[in-house]
Amino acid sequence: MAFRYPNGKVYQPKQNESPAKKKPKTDISFSNRGKSLEDDLNETNDFYVANGLANIYKKPVPIQIVKVEYPKRSAAVIREAYFRTPSTTDYNGVWNGYYIDFEAKETESKTSFPLKNIHLHQIKHMQAVVVQKGIAFFIVRFSKLDRTFIAPFRMIEKAWLDMEAGGRKSIPLAVFEEFAEELTLGYAPRIDYLQVVKKFIANK
Amino acid sequence: MAFRYPNGKVYQPKQNESPAKKKPKTDISFSNRGKSLEDDLNETNDFYVANGLANIYKKPVPIQIVKVEYPKRSAAVIREAYFRTPSTTDYNGVWNGYYIDFEAKETESKTSFPLKNIHLHQIKHMQAVVVQKGIAFFIVRFSKLDRTFIAPFRMIEKAWLDMEAGGRKSIPLAVFEEFAEELTLGYAPRIDYLQVVKKFIANK
Numbered sequence: 401m402a403f404r405y406p407n408g409k410v411y412q413p414k415q416n417e418s419p420a421k422k423k424p425k426t427d428i429s430f431s432n433r434g435k436s437l438e439d440d441l442n443e444t445n446d447f448y449v450a451n452g453l454a455n456i457y458k459k460p461v462p463i464q465i466v467k468v469e470y471p472k473r474s475a476a477v478i479r480e481a482y483f484r485t486p487s488t489t490d491y492n493g494v495w496n497g498y499y500i501d502f503e504a505k506e507t508e509s510k511t512s513f514p515l516k517n518i519h520l521h522q523i524k525h526m527q528a529v530v531v532q533k534g535i536a537f538f539i540v541r542f543s544k545l546d547r548t549f550i551a552p553f554r555m556i557e558k559a560w561l562d563m564e565a566g567g568r569k570s571i572p573l574a575v576f577e578e579f580a581e582e583l584t585l586g587y588a589p590r591i592d593y594l595q596v597v598k599k600f601i602a603n604k
Numbered sequence: 605m606a607f608r609y610p611n612g613k614v615y616q617p618k619q620n621e622s623p624a625k626k627k628p629k630t631d632i633s634f635s636n637r638g639k640s641l642e643d644d645l646n647e648t649n650d651f652y653v654a655n656g657l658a659n660i661y662k663k664p665v666p667i668q669i670v671k672v673e674y675p676k677r678s679a680a681v682i683r684e685a686y687f688r689t690p691s692t693t694d695y696n697g698v699w700n701g702y703y704i705d706f707e708a709k710e711t712e713s714k715t716s717f718p719l720k721n722i723h724l725h726q727i728k729h730m731q732a733v734v735v736q737k738g739i740a741f742f743i744v745r746f747s748k749l750d751r752t753f754i755a756p757f758r759m760i761e762k763a764w765l766d767m768e769a770g771g772r773k774s775i776p777l778a779v780f781e782e783f784a785e786e787l788t789l790g791y792a793p794r795i796d797y798l799q800v801v802k803k804f805i806a807n808k
Contacts, residue, residue, distance in 0.1 A: 452732065455729070455738070460667065462664035478686065480682070486664075492697075493736075494703035494733060494736040494737070496736060497702075497736070497737030525659070528656065529659055533698070
């Protein structure tokens, strides 16, 4: 993941060399090979911030820190910590006075998006965001198909409520094709979801 | 800070028993003794969320994870990680369609707030928030005086720019008394900063 220089500084892999776990696959087009959705979104958000277009960030992973060492002449080292369940979504920020809040998910499935990828607390959080007049949505990538959609929260919420009422546990690709917007990948920004968000806002 | 039960679950101290570092001091009134500003704000934000009044959270501390162990039958343990510099402020969220973004700081000084408590990247972040029509401010506690103020970003920014132009490196208490709003501590919510934010918005 990263290593530590002798001076205590931490090596941070550049985004385009990081995810060794996501090897290019033969059925993925050149445009996306080797990149995770998270990398694409981080690049995009950096582009938005650098160009004053929006101010949207991924939140850090919540950690419960138990033990920290303070070595002489180098940075504090966390020696025992645990991952905590996030109480909110991963991304939020502001564009033109609008509060933006979203979650990004990838699925390996070629036919549907399994709702087990979403947690109840994320649904509840987004419901609260909508009550406060924020803009909530999901970005979902079908990684084997190299297709990425931006789905309004209402679409995901409807499927969630259907599931809770005994309905199906996944959202078919066809539902994304009909009720979500497909995002095309570009160079800069990598994945210009803000254009679709503007449409969502204009159509409200 | 916390310890780990044999079953791998992590003990999380309750907010009102946590900050041993902030011992009650004789010159601090009963209302605030033993509580850090962060505890007060977390309680307040929990109250806002629980009552559907706003959706504002503290962001997790950013960590660079280097080594993780996966013991059998218990939670993953982070064995080497480092603190990273946050690129944004600590708190953000949404109220009634407004994007809310703030930083909370405590000072031991009885006479002025040292600007070294603020980092350049936080100023730049808040400037970007204001460009995107978000609401940015600081909550500053003079802990020895048991007084807490909410200061519009513009007040802090002005002092920052003065400092960069060779001016003083701290903001006198009198400036807070004149240009910020003092917050009174209550029970629920603990520190009702949202009421002042509403005034800021109404006066824009």
